Amino acid sequence: MPVSQVEFLPEVGSIQKAAEPLDREPAQSQSASPYNRQANKLVQQALEHYSQGELKRAKVLLASAREIDPGHIGTFEIEAQLSFDMGDRDQFLQSLRSIRAASPHDSEKQSAIGTLFFQAGQTQEGIACLNRAIELKPHDENYALKLAAFYEQTGRTEEAQQVLLKALHTTPGSRRLPIALGRICEASQQWKQACVYYAMVVNHFPDNHVWRKQKARCLYYSGNFTAAFDEFSTCRKKDPESLSLAEMIAFGDAALQIGNLEKAQMLFDEISEKHQHQLIHVEILRGLCAINRGQSTSAKSIIATARKKWPTDETLLEVAALIPTDQPSVR
Numbered sequence: 001m002p003v004s005q006v007e008f009l010p011e012v013g014s015i016q017k018a019a020e021p022l023d024r025e026p027a028q029s030q031s032a033s034p035y036n037r038q039a040n041k042l043v044q045q046a047l048e049h050y051s052q053g054e055l056k057r058a059k060v061l062l063a064s065a066r067e068i069d070p071g072h073i074g075t076f077e078i079e080a081q082l083s084f085d086m087g088d089r090d091q092f093l094q095s096l097r098s099i100r101a102a103s104p105h106d107s108e109k110q111s112a113i114g115t116l117f118f119q120a121g122q123t124q125e126g127i128a129c130l131n132r133a134i135e136l137k138p139h140d141e142n143y144a145l146k147l148a149a150f151y152e153q154t155g156r157t158e159e160a161q162q163v164l165l166k167a168l169h170t171t172p173g174s175r176r177l178p179i180a181l182g183r184i185c186e187a188s189q190q191w192k193q194a195c196v197y198y199a200m201v202v203n204h205f206p207d208n209h210v211w212r213k214q215k216a217r218c219l220y221y222s223g224n225f226t227a228a229f230d231e232f233s234t235c236r237k238k239d240p241e242s243l244s245l246a247e248m249i250a251f252g253d254a255a256l257q258i259g260n261l262e263k264a265q266m267l268f269d270e271i272s273e274k275h276q277h278q279l280i281h282v283e284i285l286r287g288l289c290a291i292n293r294g295q296s297t298s299a300k301s302i303i304a305t306a307r308k309k310w311p312t313d314e315t316l317l318e319v320a321a322l323i324p325t326d327q328p329s330v331r
Contacts, residue, residue: 036068036072038068039065042061046062046078055082058082059086076098076099077095079091079095080095080096080099083095092120093117093120096113096117104132107132107133107137107140108133110130111129111146113129114128114129114133130143130150134167141177144163144164144177145176147160148161148184151163157184160184175204178201178204182214185218186214192218192222195218198211198215199215209235209239209242213231213232213235215231216228216247220254225253225257225258228251229254229255232250233251245275249271252268252285253285255267256285261292264285265290265293268282280315280316283302283316284315284316286302287302287303287306287320300323303316303320307320
């Protein structure tokens with residue numbers, strides 16, 4: 001299997017499964033000289049021996065083909081597979097470098113080789129290959145997404161973000177690039193910037209509550225409680241079960257922050273009922289809602305029940321001290 005086909009394999013070890021013949025005859029991509037045809041024949045024979053597990057015989061045939069045609073790309077590709085299977089890391093890397101040098105204008109091969117360099121721990125060479133693929137096909141977002149993913153894996157988040165931003169300027173109608181940018185910003189707690197990118201995604205997919213939830217979460221953490229409340233509300237209208245526990249808590253707190261105490265109380269009560277008083281911070285918020293709504297009796301009951309479960313929690317004591325003792329409760 002040519003290296004151009006291993007681009008999306010999950011790991012270098014997957015090369016061991018590559019025992020399929022080449023998609024095209026080598027002669028199609030090589031010159032038609034008699035020497036080249038002879039080298040092609042040897043390469044095909046090497047592939048057959050490789051597929052049968054006869055690695056040493058395949059290696060001998062490749063060496064013969066290389067003598068006839070030193071620049072034959074097919075020999076580099078199969079040699080890379082052989083070297084990996086035989087545990088020869090140095091030769092494996094050398095074969096990758098040979099393929100890279102022999103295919104300077106092939107974006108797919110540059111991308112594939114870049115992936116394998118990354119997986120082999122050769123980060124800089126991997127970056128160089130993927131940058132070359134992007135240079136050759138700047139409108140193909142797959143190359144930028146792949147390079148950004150590798151940058152992110154090595155902790156180079158800012159560089160990953162720059163790669164994606166440049167790609168987004170090149171292909172402003174992309175639907176995947178804003179998702180990737182939103183996730184990077186969210187992971188680095190750049191909440192406001194993440195909101196911008198998730199808003200772009202929501203515009204592309206207005207009925208997809210997954211991305212709307214992401215936008216709502218980032219709005220909440222950025223302190224834009226009104227917008228977060230609206231987005232969470234839309235998610236629940238479209239799918240009542242769409243919000244996770246953490247998102248429900250954020251929804252309730254957003255309601256509390258904007259003064260919609262009735263909605264906040266309803267949400268926290270729902271959470272408390274489903275989780276049977278397992279979350280102390282939810283019980284605290286329930287108590288605060290009841291206090292702010294003037295429901296002293298309800299607040300006393302909530303806090304008293306919570307204190308039975310968490311008798312030494314100082315925050316519960318502080319909330320209990322906020323409950324008015326000289327006013328009748330408001331129902």
